[in-house]
Amino acid sequence: MTTVLLVILGICAGLVGALSGTGGGIIITPMLALYFGVPIEQAIGTSLIAVITTSAASSSIHLQRHTTDIRLGMTLELATAFGAGLTAYLVGYINRTALEVLFATFLLYGAISILRRGGKTEDEQDEFAPQPSGNGIAIPEYEPKRVGLGMGASLIAGGLSGLLGIGGGPIKVPVMYLFMGVPLMVATATSNFMIGVTAAASAAVYYRRGDVVVGIAAPMAVGVFIGSIVGAKLAVRVHSKYVAILLTGIMLYLSVHMFVHIVGKFL
DSSP states (O other): OHHHHHHHHHHHHHHHHHHHTSOSHHHHHHHHHHHSOOOHHHHHHHHHHHHHHHHHHHHHHHHHHTOSOHHHHHHHHHHHHHHHHHHHHHGGGSOHHHHHHHHHHHHHHHHHHHHHHTTOOTTOGGGSOOEEOSSSOEEOOOOOOOHHHHHHHHHHHHHHHHHHSSTTHHHHHHIIIIISOOOHHHHHHHHHHHHHHHHHHHHHHHHHTTOOOHHHHHHHHHHHHHHHHHHHHHHTTSOHHHHHHHHHHHHHHHHHHHHHHHHHHTO
16 A cells, blocks of 8 residues: 555656656655655655656657756756755754745745846746747747856755755756746756756765665655656646746745745754
8 A cells, every 4th residue: 555655646746847857856855854764864865766757757758849058057066066066965964944944035035036037037038929949849049147156056956856855956946947037938947957967976875875765665665756758748738937936836836835844953
């Protein structure tokens, strides 16, 4: 029965992760810790396997559709992978509370910004003449801006991936979307492309420490793979407004959950 529940959890996480570009770890980590009784370190390490699976499954479809900005993804991934690997090694020396406050504050700000912007990029780029990507997918013209800011945010995203097992997507998607002028469809596809490398950088460290539970990761990965394929196929059929709503809901949930966790430490 537990195996079936893990597969179902994986399907849900993969579906949401592929649509929003967040990787699914934001669902799996708390679920494993709260409802399956998995120690938080093992929940984080195991959820990173799901993030890698989400990336592998969904990226194959996004790459075929040419909705992934490979050049931007590889540039940002340099900082993200470095942050993930470094944090995984230094996890015992980092002030988690300070990082959690930073993370929660950014998510709250990002969610409010997306709501105020109504699902449009900084320069109303959705109004540009669409260019066919080669597979019937229309992508607005754009030019990534503030690459330095994106690199800095990616470094933090990588660090949080190593600490929380979330893959860094909840930071990278809103940064690309809100501050770098990247259309939401491209931002989510590029994030899905990057999060696998990000998660792998820290998952290797967790695995060596024995914090990846193979018996949980295996059935969950099966579900994540199925959910990610379905999510990636649905991505082009879902209006960006609804993807923005989904992303906002995830960010608000994480922000509130993090703030409650922080306040609970001092009570």
